[in-house]
Amino acid sequence: MLRLIKNLNNIWNKFKDNRKLFWDELEEQMVASDISINTTGKILAEVKKYVYSENINDIEKIKILLKKQIIEILKTDGGGDLKISTTPPTVFLIVGVNGTGKTTSVAKLAGMFKEKSKKVLISAADTYRSAAVEQIQHYARKLDLDIVSHQKFSDPGAVVYDSLEKAMARGIDLVIIDTAGRMQTSYNLMEELKKIKKVIMKKIGREVDEILLVIDSTTGQNARNQAELFNNSLNLTGIILTKIDSTSRGGIVLTIKNDLGIPVKLVTDGEKLDNIHFFDPEGFTESIFS
């Protein structure tokens, strides 16, 4: 997917003739992948440093340098896994702005852990959106999984509480909570999420195992604001990058990791239940140059 430097070869002749033009175009291509101008500048500064100090004149070497810089930013040192608690139920809270793919991702995650023979329960805590409950119920039926839902407009905190009660009673391994989409700028709705988090922590007596922000890969620079504000309210543990089957490159996750240290943990690449994968920084970076 993220084939951001696919035209590197095309602009290579410029490197020989006019270096400034070469770097400018490289910068443009990175920006075109939605990497922020700051992150782009940072990566290129590092690359340039080597190129000039070591007098590098070989496009393959420049590619390697670029890759190294990008992997450096994306790598997590083992922090890319999902945390499974030793005292079940493990709890994943899925959050994000409207329409990014939260509900679908909840279903995909549930399917993924069901495959691993875990007992999964879905908590339908989006009580706001029209037919949100029916949408997730559809997936729960399809996957033959437990689901807890309340009436429309009821308190999402109560849904979560109820879900955890039932999970504990039924010996569930993993509870995945779907929440309503909300803008990071909406004070009240962010407070509502904080409250949900408190409910969970009180019930399980520890931090929530995973709080994952769902980011749509077609999103531009605003994704950074999303990550920052959701993180301020909730202390995110990671990101699910969705819709990477589109032509957008999701480069903003580089900026998010670089600026805020929040790693991408999963990616989704379609509307089917098995279109979910663990994020692999090396592969991701590798695919840039394929």
Add this chain to the structure above:
Amino acid sequence: MFDLLTNKFENLFYKIRNKGKLSPDDLDDALREIKLALLEADVNFKVVKEFLENVKTKAIGEKILESLTSYQQVVKIVNEEITRMLGSASSGVVFAPGGPTIIMTVGLQGTGKTSAVIKLASFLKNKYQKKVSIIAADIYRPAAVLQLEDMAKNIAVDVYSESNSNPVSISVKGTELFRKSGSDVIIIDTAGRLHIDEKMMKEIVDIRNRVNPHQIFLVLDAMTGQEAVNIASTFNQRVECDGIILTKLDSDTRGGAALSVYYVVKKPIKFISSGERIEDFDIFYPDRIASRILGMGDILTLVEKAEKVVSEKEAKKIEEKIYKNELNFEDFIGQLKSIKKMGSLDKIFSMLPIPDKNRIFKKINLDDSYLSRIEAIINSMTVEERRKPHIINGNRKKRIAKGSGSSVSEVNKLLVQFSKTKQMMKQFSGKKGKFNFPTGNL
């Protein structure tokens, strides 16, 4: 609070302060800053490049380099250009003469099509007294029909749906039915699809060919990044769109995608959606988006206001004091008054180009009563205390607190903030040489 506010004012006014005549290098600097602003706003990089070339030509043509307020003028030209571009767009819906107007929405997954269909239906129903009906042509997304029906119930609009059918035949049958039943407007809600999904793109082409909608709207998420141009171009190539519905403008996105798409695809933005409620929908106003994209808030208005409020002489005096590190509470209260003259704090604040305003706003509890409290504290100081804040000891603090009806800790907080501000300004004036105090000498 004051810290933050000065900080913002400071950067802002430092940037747009009168630089005197602009050299060609200065013009390039200004354009580079605008380039960054546009890229940060998600304007497509190719569009940015072309656009700035145009602005440059125009700036040179208008001889702004010889003008005294050239920096502002560059910003003004850019602002005008964007507004002009977006504004050449006609707004609203064109109703078909005679029979019902058929409208189809298309777009990527999750952009807000279904919500937009409902909002548009309600808008046309209430504003134009039209009989509106909706066709549910999304057979893929779980509970898509239910979603539509549930929302349509609230606005009392009929929905046509079929199970075990395909979107083309649903659309054909639905339009026939609603034509007969006397609908003025028929809106088709289609499933989300990727522009590169050939099979799905063919589906909307088929619907178009069979139903011949009068208007096809591309629903575009305002937060879309650099790919917006390709997405919009492809949809436009396949089904020829008549306009764009821009959604999720209630986010703090700067919305550069709108500009890019208009620039490349030349299709007007017709409507905007800025929230989840049915009322959060309106006809598009180009000028609002232009300044938002530039991240300028209403800088220009602010500049004018500030110019009126603070006399040049006053500003000079303060500038000198900052330089000598002599700023005291008397000046401070003068500044507070100036700020207040510019309007209510939240109003001023809302004009500033600060991302994420809401959060900051909540955090610092920025309201006018807070300003008044500060004013009350300063008013309870003696003249000597105001001029030499360092003499304020514990006893004096108690007295000031009592006199102003506040607590000692509030007095303390103000003193700390004040000294920080002072330091910061000192640094600033030291580094940048001649420094214009935030509210003066623009």
